[in-house]
Amino acid sequence: MAASVATETKIVVVGGGPVGMTVAHALTKAGIDFVLLESRPSIVMAAGASLVMSPIGLRALSQFGVLPAIEKVSSPLSIVKRFNHQGRSIGDAKLFSYLHENHGCASRVIPRQDLMQVLLDALPAEAQSKLLPSKKVSSLENTDDGVIVECTDGTSYKGSLVIGADGAYSAVRKHMAIMGSEKETHDGEQQQQQQQQDKDLSYLTTYRCFWMRFPRLPGINPGDMTEAHGPQATTQYFANEDSAVVAVYERLPQPTNRPPRRYSDEDEAAFVAKWGHLPLNDNPNYQNREGIKVLTLGEAYSHNIQKGFINLEEGVVENWSRGGRVVLVGDAAHKFTPSTGAGCNNGIVDVVVLVNKLHKLFSSASVGTPTSDGSIVTTSNIPESDLAAAFREYQNARFDTVTLGCNLSSRATNNASWGTPLAKFIDLYVLSVDVVLRLFLHWAASKTVLTPVFDFIAGEETVRGKYPWVHKIPQAQKMD
Numbered sequence: 001m002a003a004s005v006a007t008e009t010k011i012v013v014v015g016g017g018p019v020g021m022t023v024a025h026a027l028t029k030a031g032i033d034f035v036l037l038e039s040r041p042s043i044v045m046a047a048g049a050s051l052v053m054s055p056i057g058l059r060a061l062s063q064f065g066v067l068p069a070i071e072k073v074s075s076p077l078s079i080v081k082r083f084n085h086q087g088r089s090i091g092d093a094k095l096f097s098y099l100h101e102n103h104g105c106a107s108r109v110i111p112r113q114d115l116m117q118v119l120l121d122a123l124p125a126e127a128q129s130k131l132l133p134s135k136k137v138s139s140l141e142n143t144d145d146g147v148i149v150e151c152t153d154g155t156s157y158k159g160s161l162v163i164g165a166d167g168a169y170s171a172v173r174k175h176m177a178i179m180g181s182e183k184e185t186h187d188g189e190q191q192q193q194q195q196q197q198d199k200d201l202s203y204l205t206t207y208r209c210f211w212m213r214f215p216r217l218p219g220i221n222p223g224d225m226t227e228a229h230g231p232q233a234t235t236q237y238f239a240n241e242d243s244a245v246v247a248v249y250e251r252l253p254q255p256t257n258r259p260p261r262r263y264s265d266e267d268e269a270a271f272v273a274k275w276g277h278l279p280l281n282d283n284p285n286y287q288n289r290e291g292i293k294v295l296t297l298g299e300a301y302s303h304n305i306q307k308g309f310i311n312l313e314e315g316v317v318e319n320w321s322r323g324g325r326v327v328l329v330g331d332a333a334h335k336f337t338p339s340t341g342a343g344c345n346n347g348i349v350d351v352v353v354l355v356n357k358l359h360k361l362f363s364s365a366s367v368g369t370p371t372s373d374g375s376i377v378t379t380s381n382i383p384e385s386d387l388a389a390a391f392r393e394y395q396n397a398r399f400d401t402v403t404l405g406c407n408l409s410s411r412a413t414n415n416a417s418w419g420t421p422l423a424k425f426i427d428l429y430v431l432s433v434d435v436v437l438r439l440f441l442h443w444a445a446s447k448t449v450l451t452p453v454f455d456f457i458a459g460e461e462t463v464r465g466k467y468p469w470v471h472k473i474p475q476a477q478k479m480d
């Protein structure tokens with residue numbers, strides 16, 4: 001039971017990460033009332049690695065007018081320098097140069113906290129007041145006309161629907177499965193439901209990741225990106241204006257879908273001792289105290305200012321919604337390895353598709369309903385069946401794309417960590433061939449251009465490349 005009288009709102013968003021903040025922007029633009037509950041003590045925290053934002057994510061965010069602010073705190077990427085574990089080149093990839101040419105904007109590396117700050121600052125004050133930190137969601141309770149979301153501090157919030165943007169270990173996903181199993185019990189399908197629930201509760205983990213941030217050392221240039229490939233482990237290293245981040249992905253002895261384990265200081269020390277020799281750059285201007293010219297992981301570790309040691313879950317959840325009351329976006333619905341820099345970008349595109357549908361539903365339902373200031377939709381009785389249908393359409397629109405993206409990312413991590421002899425061969429002798437990369441990106445472009453945009457936010461198309469987008473950003477006069 002709810003601990004106290006629930007505060008009522010249209011939509012309860014759980015999770016204020018980059019995808020949850022994208023939801024906050026989109027709902028604000030759509031004029032749909034919401035509250036966002038975030039368990040951390042503040043929306044922007046000095047935590048998290050850097051993210052590569054690709055044209056699909058940047059184009060969606062451009063509709064909020066935040067592209068110039070993102071450009072100020074991020075660095076464009078062009079070439080990926082690839083080495084083996086001994087620091088010998090295995091062929092550079094002009095991946096980001098081609099993506100830029102194809103889709104009209106550079107992929108940019110941005111510290112997570114800077115992206116969060118940009119997203120926070122760009123929200124109007126009234127919307128900012130709806131972001132509630134220190135609100136850890138503990139349970140969800142179905143009512144006849146909505147959902148009550150309860151927090152560990154005893155407060156509760158009622159919404160017509162809940163959007164779970166609470167990441168890989170989503171509490172919303174967990175409760176969605178429980179709500180479903182209670183319902184299914186009456187239908188006598190317990191066993192099948194239990195199997196589905198288990199499947200939806202956790203992702204498979206094949207790799208673990210140690211990442212750290214360190215100051216930009218002499219000889220490192222903003223936008224530098226390198227990878228060290230080899231047996232069992234691979235790195236990705238990006239330099240920003242002020243700092244650089246490296247992440248090492250190491251294959252576990254066995255894939256597992258056990259709950260995440262916390263790594264201790266001893267685990268970290270053993271990890272760094274094992275992989276400290278991995279090269280991060282080939283910059284002849286860099287020289288460490290011992291006169292070694294290549295910056296190694298071990299050397300960078302001695303300068304680290306932030307770090308994390310986590311499991312890398314992978315997978316796509318089978319059911320992204322439960323009835324018309326609860327729906328998932330971002331890492332709560334699908335989790336990629338970081339190798340292709342696609343997890344967050346895809347989460348942002350989820351929001352595009354979902355909020356387009358909600359905007360259509362809420363604005364048509366509100367026809368004839370006067371609002372106090374002309375912007376906030378106050379209708380509260382959209383049939384659950386309409387919401388459920390919208391959620392199904394949303395998942396159908398996204399499922400194949402994210403499944404493909406998740407598989408590609410998985411393969412990229414496997415190739416770079418030489419998971420099989422074939423993977424090693426592909427990594428060394430196929431992916432290093434420029435024409436292969438161009439052909440692959442030509443094929444990928446045929447899918448990328450299908451990426452949707454917010455169809456209710458008018459603006460200029462600033463991201464334009466060789467391959468035209470199928471869905472155009474609506475122009476202001478056409479929307480009047």
Ligand SMILES: Cc1cc2nc3c(=O)[nH]c(=O)nc-3n(C[C@H](O)[C@H](O)[C@H](O)COP(=O)(O)OP(=O)(O)OC[C@H]3O[C@@H](n4cnc5c(N)ncnc54)[C@H](O)[C@@H]3O)c2cc1C
Pocket residue numbers: 014015016017018019020037038039040049050051052053135136137138165166167168169170171209211247329330331332338340341342343344345346347
């Ligand atoms: C090392 C590394 C590098 C990566 N690089 C890239 C990249 O280059 N490009 C890219 O696109 N993606 C990248 N990713 C993936 C990216 O970080 C995620 O896809 C992205 O953060 C997902 O955003 P999200 O908002 O869905 O989830 P999260 O970022 O996990 O945010 C979820 C939020 O929900 C909150 N929360 C959780 N539980 C509760 C609760 N019970 N109640 C209230 N709030 C709760 C959390 O505190 C958090 O703020 C990388 C990931 C890693 C690990």
